[in-house]
Amino acid sequence: MNFVTGGTGLLGSHLLYDLLSRGEKVRALKRTSSNIEQVRKVFSYYNTEADNLFNQIEWVDGDVLDLYSLKEALEGADHVYHCAAIVSFDAKKQEQIIQDNLKGTANLVNACLERNIIKYCQVSSIAAIGKSELSSQITEEGMWQNSKNKSAYSVSKHLSEMEVWRGIAEGLNAVIVNPSIILGPGNWNSGSSKIFSTIYGGLRFYTKGVTGYVDVRDVSKAMILLMKSDINSQRFIVSSENLSYEYVFKKMASNLGIKKPDIYARKWVSEIGWRIYKLKELAFNKPALLSRENARTAHKSSYYSSQKLIEHLDFKFIPIEQSIKDISRLFLTDFK
Numbered sequence: 001m002n003f004v005t006g007g008t009g010l011l012g013s014h015l016l017y018d019l020l021s022r023g024e025k026v027r028a029l030k031r032t033s034s035n036i037e038q039v040r041k042v043f044s045y046y047n048t049e050a051d052n053l054f055n056q057i058e059w060v061d062g063d064v065l066d067l068y069s070l071k072e073a074l075e076g077a078d079h080v081y082h083c084a085a086i087v088s089f090d091a092k093k094q095e096q097i098i099q100d101n102l103k104g105t106a107n108l109v110n111a112c113l114e115r116n117i118i119k120y121c122q123v124s125s126i127a128a129i130g131k132s133e134l135s136s137q138i139t140e141e142g143m144w145q146n147s148k149n150k151s152a153y154s155v156s157k158h159l160s161e162m163e164v165w166r167g168i169a170e171g172l173n174a175v176i177v178n179p180s181i182i183l184g185p186g187n188w189n190s191g192s193s194k195i196f197s198t199i200y201g202g203l204r205f206y207t208k209g210v211t212g213y214v215d216v217r218d219v220s221k222a223m224i225l226l227m228k229s230d231i232n233s234q235r236f237i238v239s240s241e242n243l244s245y246e247y248v249f250k251k252m253a254s255n256l257g258i259k260k261p262d263i264y265a266r267k268w269v270s271e272i273g274w275r276i277y278k279l280k281e282l283a284f285n286k287p288a289l290l291s292r293e294n295a296r297t298a299h300k301s302s303y304y305s306s307q308k309l310i311e312h313l314d315f316k317f318i319p320i321e322q323s324i325k326d327i328s329r330l331f332l333t334d335f336k
Helices: 010-021 037-046 050-054 067-073 091-115 152-169 191-200 216-228 245-256 267-284 292-297 307-313 320-335
Strands: 002-005 026-030 058-061 079-082 119-123 174-179 181-183 210-215 234-238 241-244
Touching: 002 010, 010 026, 010 037, 010 050, 010 191, 010 216, 026 067, 037 050, 067 091, 079 091, 079 216, 091 119, 091 152, 119 152, 119 216, 152 174, 174 216, 181 191, 181 216, 181 320, 191 245, 191 320, 210 216, 210 245, 210 320, 216 234, 216 307, 234 307, 241 245, 245 320
Parallel strands: 002 026, 002 079, 026 058, 079 119, 119 174, 174 234, 181 210
Antiparallel strands: 210 241
């Protein structure tokens, strides 16, 4: 039995689909308020018999912050995928993001140790990896460095990884994946899927910063392959290509059939932009579309290497150009 947290999210829903498509049993943790219909929608993107697969999910109400509910939910499970996490750059939620993501992981690690789970997979992020002093590309060996410029999300992912390493030291058989920006079809109004609706809405600005991108299907695939392998006590960057925001935004616009972003947002423009959005947030009590962290990250160039994953699993990534094409087609199907 596979136990999945965060199953209603972008990665979690694709992981559920892939596991069920392999004929495996799945139990998914959800809050009582979660919208599981979004998962059914994701299934429908890939299978005309989506309902048959969706109905095989064993849903269980609970919360990773509640250790006792976790222990109960894990009864009979042997493989655990931890996809759940708060992803936010809201300054007002910084302490909550760190504490909840850390506590949720610590609880799940402890519950897995008590239940003698066969194997555990932690979904972390490239945000938890530091830059390497010996290479221009960032690898799994990059050491974390504390900095006041780190986002609360980055800190929470780093601390959550520390809990997994603590669990490994106590006997937990585990692997960690560090995806770059995950592209995929899901809730078009949240997470990375929102990039497509933002571009479709007529985004005019772009920056020349560079970062890693990966198709959600590849992240799910990598997780399952790692869990089925003898590999343990290691972490893996999962990133297909390092591309500029300019390239990605313009490629999205082209595939969505709209005008490409044509205004280069220099650093000073971005600095003004996030402040304006902050004022709007305070005035209208709505989350800002652009945070300070996002604005500054958009001008940085970071190059990530997935060579370790490629060598260990002979892994082949979906080209990002193909990912954007596939996702854009699904987006247009939903909105036209």
